[in-house]
Amino acid sequence: MVTFVHAADIHLDSPLRGLFSYEGAPSVEEIRGATRQVLDNLVNFILLEDVPLLLIAGDLYDGDWQDFNTGLYFASQMRRLAEAGVRVAIVRGNHDAANAMTKTLPLPDSVKVFKSRKPETWLLDDLGIAVHGQSYASAEVTANLAAAYPDPVDGMFNIGLLHCLTSGARGHLPYAPCTVDELASRGYDYWALGHVHRFSVLREAPHIVYAGCTQGRHIRETGRKGCVWVEADQGVLTTEFVPLDVVGWLVVVADVSGAESIQEAASLFGKALGVAIRGEGGRPCCVRGVLKGRCAAHGRLCSDPITLTAHIRAVASDVSENTVWIEKVEVQTGPEADLQQLAQSDTPQGELLRYLAELAVHPEEIDLDLTDLKSKLAGSGLKIPLNDVKQVLEDAGALLLTALADAQSKQEAS
Structure with a gap:
């Protein structure tokens, strides 16, 4: 039986965006180390299930380290795996392309970091597995790396380890672009992909899988995040998504x-x-x-x-x-209120709505210089559709109608 875990896009020590401290909110300090906690969860799962191989398909780190602590923490987790006899295969992606500190980081012999010059193959004879991979040489790789991956090794379970964007995937930069058909044509048993942050099985024969990121880092990364547990026995391959995020x-x-x-x-x-x-x-x-x-x-x-x-x-x-x-x-x-009906009424509200509707038809009559306002709003996080005259008029109308309703209520009360 062949067993391994496929993970990607760990982005170790990347800050989670959007966690602002305010009265009644959880302590931000409690989860600043979320990506480290997730790495702990990943290692603990591998040790608990006695998995012999971990694949990391790029973006282990989140750019250049601020200091060695990030790398040292990762190395300590790799030593835990090494002591249990677990091998680890890593390719670098666009966020963690080789830098000075990465090159000098001491890792156990059980960890294989694939080179960037050309694809290479790591033979794990005792496991019956051949892992083929290539790291990024720089942060922007626009060539189709998969096209040069070597032929599968006869008699072995062949895995392609790659950080890439397949055709049809969206929301990510087109690094190492390739198609699903191109990957399938290489003859491998499993493609362990990284770069796209949502878990997805692109094809089952052969299996071509994005593990997704291990921890969502902002509001565009909703849903559970984790790794993929893979088992192959007598030609039957099964995958299981394992949530790890905290x-x-x-x-x-x-x-x-x-x-x-x-x-x-x-x-x-x-x-x-x-x-x-x-x-x-x-x-x-x-x-x-x-x-x-x-x-x-x-x-x-x-x-x-x-x-x-x-x-x-x-x-x-x-x-x-x-x-x-x-x-x-x-x-x-x-x-x-029914604005169409209100606009036909002989009321202040109706007159206001008719005037705004006329302005929406002839926006050129509104001669407003919003340069200063746009400048002051820059960086505030507020999204006001200053370039959408119709939307601005609709929003202004809603505010004015509310003000008119409040004024009428006060008048009736007095």
């Missing part, structure tokens, strides 16, 4: 239709959040909240993001017992 990233969409206040909208978000985190087992999660639906509170949600975020964070703290960070709150709601 911090989750979630997008929670809440329907706040009918909410009449910021507090009510936050309460409805809290209910959606409670449902979303039930399957997380109490582990820390970084959450982006998205509010949708038509509601009377729409204008207030748009005009007072600071108050809204404070209420959302407070509710999240209560619901999750301080295990959730609110990374960002997006308001995608709309006004509760």
Whole structure:
């Protein structure tokens, strides 16, 4: 039987983005070492299951180290594996292409780091495995490395270890580009790929697999992250995804239709959040909240993001017992009123909507110089569609309608 673990894109000591400290949030310090904890989980799993081989398909590190501690920590984990007789095969990717400190890092003899000059083969006769691989020579590799990989070794289980972007994959730079058909034509039994951060099986005959990253590092890396456990026995190959990550990233969409206040909208978000985190087992999660639906509170949600975020964070703290960070709150709601009907009415609101609609048809009549505003907003994290006149007018209309409604309410109350 052939058994091994395929991991990739560990990005050791990479910071997790979006974990801001605020009142009621979990301690950021508790999970600053998330990628190290995940490496611990990976090594512990291999030792527990008595797996003889670990493959790391690139981006073990996250660029140049700040000091030797990152490399020394990795080396200590490799010594744990070496003491148990586990071999480790590594190719460098675009984030960890060889640098001065990498070249001088002492690793056990059981660790094979493939060279970058050309593909090479590592024969593990006792395991019946031949691993073929090539590291990146620089951070940007645009050549099809797989095209030069050697022929499979007869009588061995052949593995291609590669950091690349296959055709059809999205969201990543086109480094070492190749097609699934090209990989399949090499005649290997398994392709262990890295670079794409989501686990996916591209083909089963032969198996061509992206392990995904081991720990999500920002809101675009949602879903469980981990490694792939592979077993092949008498021609039958099975794969199992093994989650390893310690911090989750979630997008929670809440329907706040009918909410009449910021507090009510936050309460409805809290209910959606409670449902979303039930399957997380109490582990820390970084959450982006998205509010949708038509509601009377729409204008207030748009005009007072600071108050809204404070209420959302407070509710999240209560619901999750301080295990959730609110990374960002997006308001995608709309006004509760029927705007088309309101625009036809003989009211101040109707007159306002008709005027804004006319401006949207003739945006050239709006002579606004927003250069200074754009400059002041740069780096603030606020996304305001200053180049989308129609959207700006819709947002302005919502705020003005809310202001008119508030003024009428005060007048009726007096």
